[in-house]
Amino acid sequence: MELNVKLAHKTYPIYIENNLLQSAGSYIEHAFQGKRIMIISDDNVYPLYGDLLTAQLEGRYQCSHYVLPHGEPSKSFDMLPGVYSALLEAKLSRSDLIIALGGGVVGDLTGFVAATYLRGIKLVQIPTSLLAQVDSSVGGKVAVDLPQGKNLVGAFYHPDMVLIDPLVLKTLPERFINDGMGEVIKYGCIADAKLFKILEKCGSFEDLEDYLSNIIYTCVDCKRRVVEEDERDTGRRMLLNFGHTLAHTIEQHFHYERESHGEAVAIGMYQICRFAQLRGLTAPGTAEQIKSILISYHLPFECALPTDVLLDAILLDKKNLNDHLNVILLHTIGDSYIYETTAEFFKSEQITQI
């Protein structure tokens, strides 16, 4: 399956195919004329798939690799000097290529490196987690975290190609399958009631596996449409952030040691929906539908946060414009909207005692 992200300044393909990793070399060879390639990965993924990828590239390119410790703390400034040094040592020029082989952490950090090294170098995303396959590898949001919050320094820097092999998910730990399902459910909530129904009907990842490529395609296609319409996140793209204001607060508050991103998004989606429903901003019953699908996919839906923590974090939300907060709400499943409000909206025990 193939999709193309068509932007004003560039178009790039996304290929989704079982066993694609076995022929990644020929996709890359077809598209890149440079001499050198650096693969950036983490210490879980590289031992599983690094040699397979390198073996396909070695005859044609000078290959090197850089392996990060796995986990969110690697998405930080502290990691950057080591990566830039490795790129300089391997003498990568602007006509060369960086490949991000891993989950969203590797993808976001590598994307940030690609955007900044020599002011921009070619980038291929090979996402290996469900979350990265359905969401983070597409759309060009690249970033590192700051101690004050998630993704606070970054860029919009799109890859030149995305290669998705759903079969690599066979080695993904169950916790991160569930984590990725958090973002899949998000797509159903914000834009695709039909997808939500399929997820409800299947009721577990095992029952979805036969349709996995189609599910990935559906999510990526939804993201592609939104990103084409609003690449820079000034309007419609904010819908992709449903549940994320609370999610980012939870992740940062617990130092990325408790909830993973997808788990935090799950809590954020249910809680903002429940809160909006209490205020008549969302149709009755919607929050309950979300809660029961989250339970089916083994995702959490509650977490207590001190009110001041939430209020402080909200002020750093990237959807804020001037003094307005833009909160993503649902009219109903599959129908989302941007609700313009102020920090007052969140000043309630009901949103933090969740």
Ligand SMILES: NC(=O)c1ccc[n+]([C@@H]2O[C@H](COP(=O)([O-])OP(=O)(O)OC[C@H]3O[C@@H](n4cnc5c(N)ncnc54)[C@H](O)[C@@H]3O)[C@@H](O)[C@H]2O)c1
């Ligand atoms: N840029 C975007 O648009 C966007 C969208 C959503 C999320 N994100 C970001 O993505 C990050 C989360 O990504 P994630 O959930 O992929 O986390 P992750 O990159 O930490 O991967 C999860 C875990 O799975 C392991 N792993 C990955 N693929 C594997 C495989 N095939 N087999 C075995 N182990 C494997 C990793 O080593 C890691 O331990 C967060 O930082 C989040 O903010 C970005």
Ligand SMILES: O=C(O)C(=O)C[C@@H](O)[C@H](O)[C@H](O)COP(=O)(O)O
């Ligand atoms: O691509 C987008 O736009 C998204 O909001 C996708 C989110 O799933 C993702 O977590 C993104 O990194 C959040 O962006 P941020 O702007 O809130 O940091």
Ligand SMILES: [Zn+2]
């Ligand atoms: Zn997300």
